[in-house]
Amino acid sequence: GAVVSQHPSRVICKSGTSVKIECRSLDFQATTMFWYRQFPKQSLMLMATSNEGSKATYEQGVEKDKFLINHASLTLSTLTVTSAHPEDSSFYICSAREGEKLFFGSGTQLSVL
Amino acid sequence: ELKVEQNPLFLSMQEGKNYTIYCNYSTTSDRLYWYRQDPGKSLESLFVLLSNGAVKQEGRLMASLDTKARLSTLHITAAVHDLSATYFCAVDMAGNKLVFGAGTILRVKS
Numbered sequence: 618g619a620v621v622s623q624h625p626s627r628v629i630c631k632s633g634t635s636v637k638i639e640c641r642s643l644d645f646q647a648t649t650m651f652w653y654r655q656f657p658k659q660s661l662m663l664m665a666t667s668n669e670g671s672k673a674t675y676e677q678g679v680e681k682d683k684f685l686i687n688h689a690s691l692t693l694s695t696l697t698v699t700s701a702h703p704e705d706s707s708f709y710i711c712s713a714r715e716g717e718k719l720f721f722g723s724g725t726q727l728s729v730l
Numbered sequence: 731e732l733k734v735e736q737n738p739l740f741l742s743m744q745e746g747k748n749y750t751i752y753c754n755y756s757t758t759s760d761r762l763y764w765y766r767q768d769p770g771k772s773l774e775s776l777f778v779l780l781s782n783g784a785v786k787q788e789g790r791l792m793a794s795l796d797t798k799a800r801l802s803t804l805h806i807t808a809a810v811h812d813l814s815a816t817y818f819c820a821v822d823m824a825g826n827k828l829v830f831g832a833g834t835i836l837r838v839k840s
Contacts, residue, residue, distance in 0.1 A: 719775070
């Protein structure tokens, strides 16, 4: 079945630094990928839709300058959390669609100290 | 704005018992998904429901969709400890975005 690979699985960084998270579709092409954020014991909230070859579409309330999304190829989308602060600590999950199914990456636990 | 309400939010079940999780949504949609999440892990796809009256079963789990009532159910039959996890429903809105319910934490006690 289709697989979405996400790296890293866990990252700890200092406040003010930037962190890049990669999301790859391993055996299919994904013109669109989605980035979600999940706080502890809460549901997933869509942050943005990543579109191959064009600008990402951000959900209301998500700062596009803080969460930079690049979708340079049909198999790779990246999310960069710029100037991370402790309130950005969260579980970030990407997903990509193949046919009728949405597949999710394994998630990235970001902890900002 | 699409809203997805899931209940109950917490479910403590005894092994061998049956129970149902409900997922209501506020606007028309063609697709509804059920996912399982274990602590610290990502989402595992359980079911994709594509049409009114759709029913799918896998092991002790059965999901159904009533698009007229905007309701989906996830029925658990003869619960076992391995089913302990958080279960999410998610509704596909325009643009292929998913709106998730709040999740149901399921704990199966022996």
